[in-house]
Amino acid sequence: MIFSSLLFLFRFLPLVLILYYACPKKLRNLVLLLVSLVFYAWGEPVYVILMIVSILISWTGGLAVDRFLRAGNERGAKIALGVSVAAGLSLLGFFKYADFVLRTINDVTRSDIPLLRLALPIGISFYTFQTISYIIDVYRGSARVQTNIISYGAYVTMFPQLIAGPIVQYKTIDRQLRMRQESSEEFADGVMRFMTGLGKKVLLANNAGVLWDSIRVMDTGNLPVVTAWIGIAAYTFQIYFDFSGYSDMAIGLGHMFGFRFLENFDHPYLSKSATEFWRRWHISLGTWFREYVYIPLGGNRVGRLGLVRNTMIVWLLTGIWHGADWNFMLWGVYYGILLMLEKLVYGKALERLPAVLRHVYCMIVVMIGWYLFSYNEISGGIGYLAAMFGGGGCFMDRGSVYQLYSNAVLLVILILGSTELPRKAASGILAKVRSSNTATVVLRGAFTVIVFTLSVAYLVSASYNPFLYFRF
Amino acid sequence: MNKHQSVYVNTIFLLLIFGFTVATLIRPQKERSETENRVLQQRPELTWDSLLAGEFADDYEEYLSDQFILRDSWITLKTAAERAALKQETNDVYFGKDGYLIEKHTGAFTSGTAGQNIQRLAGFMQMMSEKYDAQHLSCILVPNAVDVLSDKLPAFADPYNEEEYLQNVQASLPEGVWVDASQVLKEQHARGGTDPVYDQLYYRTDHHWKTGSAYLVFRKWLEQKQIGVSSEEQYQVTQVTDSFEGTIASRLGIQGEPDSIERFDPAVPFDCYLIYNQSDDIRNSIYRDSCLDTKDKYADFYGGNYGLVEAKMPDAATGRRLLIIKDSYAHCFAPFTYGYFDEVDMLDPRYYNDSIAQLMESKDYTDVLFLFNAAGFAEESAIARLLA
Numbered sequence: 001m002i003f004s005s006l007l008f009l010f011r012f013l014p015l016v017l018i019l020y021y022a023c024p025k026k027l028r029n030l031v032l033l034l035v036s037l038v039f040y041a042w043g044e045p046v047y048v049i050l051m052i053v054s055i056l057i058s059w060t061g062g063l064a065v066d067r068f069l070r071a072g073n074e075r076g077a078k079i080a081l082g083v084s085v086a087a088g089l090s091l092l093g094f095f096k097y098a099d100f101v102l103r104t105i106n107d108v109t110r111s112d113i114p115l116l117r118l119a120l121p122i123g124i125s126f127y128t129f130q131t132i133s134y135i136i137d138v139y140r141g142s143a144r145v146q147t148n149i150i151s152y153g154a155y156v157t158m159f160p161q162l163i164a165g166p167i168v169q170y171k172t173i174d175r176q177l178r179m180r181q182e183s184s185e186e187f188a189d190g191v192m193r194f195m196t197g198l199g200k201k202v203l204l205a206n207n208a209g210v211l212w213d214s215i216r217v218m219d220t221g222n223l224p225v226v227t228a229w230i231g232i233a234a235y236t237f238q239i240y241f242d243f244s245g246y247s248d249m250a251i252g253l254g255h256m257f258g259f260r261f262l263e264n265f266d267h268p269y270l271s272k273s274a275t276e277f278w279r280r281w282h283i284s285l286g287t288w289f290r291e292y293v294y295i296p297l298g299g300n301r302v303g304r305l306g307l308v309r310n311t312m313i314v315w316l317l318t319g320i321w322h323g324a325d326w327n328f329m330l331w332g333v334y335y336g337i338l339l340m341l342e343k344l345v346y347g348k349a350l351e352r353l354p355a356v357l358r359h360v361y362c363m364i365v366v367m368i369g370w371y372l373f374s375y376n377e378i379s380g381g382i383g384y385l386a387a388m389f390g391g392g393g394c395f396m397d398r399g400s401v402y403q404l405y406s407n408a409v410l411l412v413i414l415i416l417g418s419t420e421l422p423r424k425a426a427s428g429i430l431a432k433v434r435s436s437n438t439a440t441v442v443l444r445g446a447f448t449v450i451v452f453t454l455s456v457a458y459l460v461s462a463s464y465n466p467f468l469y470f471r472f
Numbered sequence: 473m474n475k476h477q478s479v480y481v482n483t484i485f486l487l488l489i490f491g492f493t494v495a496t497l498i499r500p501q502k503e504r505s506e507t508e509n510r511v512l513q514q515r516p517e518l519t520w521d522s523l524l525a526g527e528f529a530d531d532y533e534e535y536l537s538d539q540f541i542l543r544d545s546w547i548t549l550k551t552a553a554e555r556a557a558l559k560q561e562t563n564d565v566y567f568g569k570d571g572y573l574i575e576k577h578t579g580a581f582t583s584g585t586a587g588q589n590i591q592r593l594a595g596f597m598q599m600m601s602e603k604y605d606a607q608h609l610s611c612i613l614v615p616n617a618v619d620v621l622s623d624k625l626p627a628f629a630d631p632y633n634e635e636e637y638l639q640n641v642q643a644s645l646p647e648g649v650w651v652d653a654s655q656v657l658k659e660q661h662a663r664g665g666t667d668p669v670y671d672q673l674y675y676r677t678d679h680h681w682k683t684g685s686a687y688l689v690f691r692k693w694l695e696q697k698q699i700g701v702s703s704e705e706q707y708q709v710t711q712v713t714d715s716f717e718g719t720i721a722s723r724l725g726i727q728g729e730p731d732s733i734e735r736f737d738p739a740v741p742f743d744c745y746l747i748y749n750q751s752d753d754i755r756n757s758i759y760r761d762s763c764l765d766t767k768d769k770y771a772d773f774y775g776g777n778y779g780l781v782e783a784k785m786p787d788a789a790t791g792r793r794l795l796i797i798k799d800s801y802a803h804c805f806a807p808f809t810y811g812y813f814d815e816v817d818m819l820d821p822r823y824y825n826d827s828i829a830q831l832m833e834s835k836d837y838t839d840v841l842f843l844f845n846a847a848g849f850a851e852e853s854a855i856a857r858l859l860a
Contacts, residue, residue, distance in 0.1 A: 005533065006533070006536045006537055006540060007532070007533050007536055009489060009492075010489070010492050010493045010496055010536070011493065011536070013489060014489050014490050014493045017486075017489075042529050044526070045523060045524050045526065046524070184475055184478045184479055184482060185473055185474070185475055185478045187478065187482050188473050188477070188478035188479075188481040188482050188485075189473065189478075191481055191482060191485040192481070195485075214578070217578075217579065397630070398628045398629075398630045399628070399630035401628040402560070402626070402627070402628035402629050402630055405558075405560075405627075405628070406558070406559055406560035406561065406626065407559070408558065409557040409558050409559075410557055410559075413557075437474070437476055437477050437480075440473070440477045441477050441480040441481060444473070444477070444481050445480065445481060445484045448481065448484055448485055448488070449484065449488065452488050453549070454549070454553055456492075456546060457546045457547070457549040457550040457553065458550055458553075459537075460537060460540050460543060460546035460547065460550075461546055461547040461550040461551075461563075461725070
C-alpha cells in the first residue's frame, strides 16, 4: 500500500486512527504492529512471513548479544552478532540479488542456469538495515535491548517508514517506543507535514514524471540536446519530490502517533558539490553507511589508499543497495569517484569558484548521476547520454519549444519547490500572524484543504501514480 | 502552533479524511458511468484465493477509484488545474484551437502491435486478392484529427506523423487496393471552407469523423473503384442534434463546445432492412433516435457497435454484395454504400466471434472493404482475427 492512494487515505488511515486512539496506551504498540502487518500484507500477502522471520531473527539476536555481554562473554556476543547480521543479510541477498548473480554467472560463463524470478519483497532493503542497526547498537552498547517482541516488531514494521524509509535507527526511537506522549500540537504538526509530502508526491513528482515519460520514449537517434536535458531535469525533480515527499509523509504520520523520526532530506539541489549533495540527500542512508560500514572500516584515518578503498566499498554498496543491476552499481561507483576527486584532487579548487558555478557543477554531475540511475538497459542509455551532448544531431526543435513553454509553469514550481523559498515564505507569513489564532488556522486550514482537494482530484483521475522507490 | 490552533487544524484534517470515508461507504454503487461510457468496477468479493493472489487488493483499489464520490467532478477539477498551469495537453489530449480537443495517440503507431497489424492486414489482403481484383477490394484507413487538423494544434506541438505509418500500410498492400482518405481530407481541410457539413471534418469533442468527411471519402472510393457516381444533390442533409458532447470531452470531465451530428438521407428513398448479429433483431432504420437522448449520441448510427449488421436492399438489383470489415468510423460511412449494392454487411472484428472466413464463404461477396481509423487500427489486437 502506498500513502498517496485513495485506499490509504479513505480506508486504512481512518481505521488506524480510530483503533490507535481508542486503545489504552499499553496496547498502542500492538495496534501499530498489527495494522502495519496488514499494511504490508496488502497486495503482498506472502512476503509478510519473510518480514516476520527477519524480525524474530534480529530480536532473538539482540537478546542473545545482550545476555552474552551481561555475562561478560565478549566472544559469545560477537558470535551472536555475526550470526544474526549474517542471517539478515542473507535473506536480503537471496531475495534481492540471487537472480542478478545468476544472470551475471550466465553471462560470464555462457551457461544457462535458470533464474529464480522471485518478486522483490517490498521494503526489504529498508527493514533489513533497521534490524542490523539495532543488533549492532545493542552490541556496541549504544542501544538498550528491547525484550518486548511487540514493541520491537512495532519498530521494524511501523507502517509510516516501512517501505521507503527513512531508515530509522532503533536507538533514536527507543524511548518513544517505551513511553511517548501524543498531543494535539504534535498531531497537527504531523498533519501539515503529511500534506506537504502528499502535495510533493501527487502534484509535483507525478507531473514531472509525466514529462519525463513523454521524453524517455523518444527515439534518441535524433533527440535534440534541449529536449534531452528537459527530460533528465524532469526526472531529477520527479525522483526528489517523490522520495522526499514520501519521507515527509512518513515523518508526518510518525508525528500523528507521537513519533519523531529524523529528517531525511535537506534541500539537496541547493548543494554546491557532490559531497554536500550526499549530506543533504537520503540522510538516513548516508548515516547508516557511515556508522555501520565506513567508520568500522577505519573511516578516513587509514591513509590515502585506505581512504580510497573505504570510500569505494561504501559507494559500491550504496549503489547496489538501490537495486540489483549494473547501472546502480555504476551509479554508486560514479559517486565514489566524484567524492574521492572532490576530497583529494579538485575540492580546494572548487571552493574558490563562485557559488553559482559550483552549483552548476553540482547539478550537472547530479543530473548525469540520475541519468545513470534511470537506465537499466545500457543500450538505450548510451544513446540518451549521447543526445544530452549533441548526439541527436540537433540542438533544439519544435518539440523542445513545445515542451518548454507548455511545462513552463510546472518547471518554475519544481525549481522554486527545491529551494528553501517555500519554507521561508510559509514561516515568514505564519510568524506575522502568530498572535492571531484565526489567521493561523485559516492559513493552515486553507493549505490543508487545497492540497488535499487537488491531490484527491489527481488520484481519482490519474492512472499515473508510480512510486519510484518500490524497487529498494 | 499552540494547542488552540492545533485543535482546529486537526478538526479540518479529520473532517476531510473521515467525511470522504463515510461518504464513499454509504454511497450506493453505480453499475456504469454515463460520462465515461464504461462499466464500473463493483465491490469485489473477499475470498481466500483472491486475497492471497493479491487480486482482491487490485480490484478493491479499482473499485474505490471507480466508485469514488463525485468522480466526474474530481476529473473536471484535475483538468481545470492542468489548464490553469498553462498545460497544452492532458491525458494525451491536446487543448486545440477553436474548441477542438484532439487526441494525441502517443505511442499508438510505434508499438509492436502497430507493426504486426501491418503484416496481418497485408496477409489478409494478399489472401483476398486471390479472389478479388483491385476493383473489388479496398482498404481505407482514416487519419485521425491530430494528423489532419494540424493547424488546430497548440503552437509548436509535434505529434507523431501518421502519414509515415499510413505509407507503410499502403506499401504492404496489393496494388490498387489502397484508397487515400488522408489526401481527400487534407485537401478539403486546406481549402479552408466554412460549410458546417463538409468543412468541419472531425467532431470537436469526440474521436470520430463527421458524416460530411465520410461522404467525401465515400465519393473518392466510389470513383476510384468505378462503382458509380454520387453528387451532393442525391442527399437530404439533416442535423439531428446540436448538443453532442463526445468521448474526449467526457474523458477530461469538461463541457466542450457542443457538436452537431448530421445525417445524409437519400433524396429518393429506397427499401432497406437490417439484421443484427444474425438474430431476429431486424430493423428497418439505420438510425436509433433514442440514442440522441443519451450521452452517447454517435450511437444514433446503428445503435453502436455490433459484431455483424447485415443490410438488405430488396429492390436494388445490382448483383453486388459488399462486406465492410470495420470499426465505428464506418458507422457514418456505410449508409452511403446502400444505394449501390443488394446487400452490405458490416463486420466488426472486435465483436464478431465466429470465423470470418466461414462467413465470407457462405455469403459469396462481390466486394470487400476494410475501413478503420488509423490509430484504432494500429492499436487493435483483434486485427489478428482476420487471419484466424
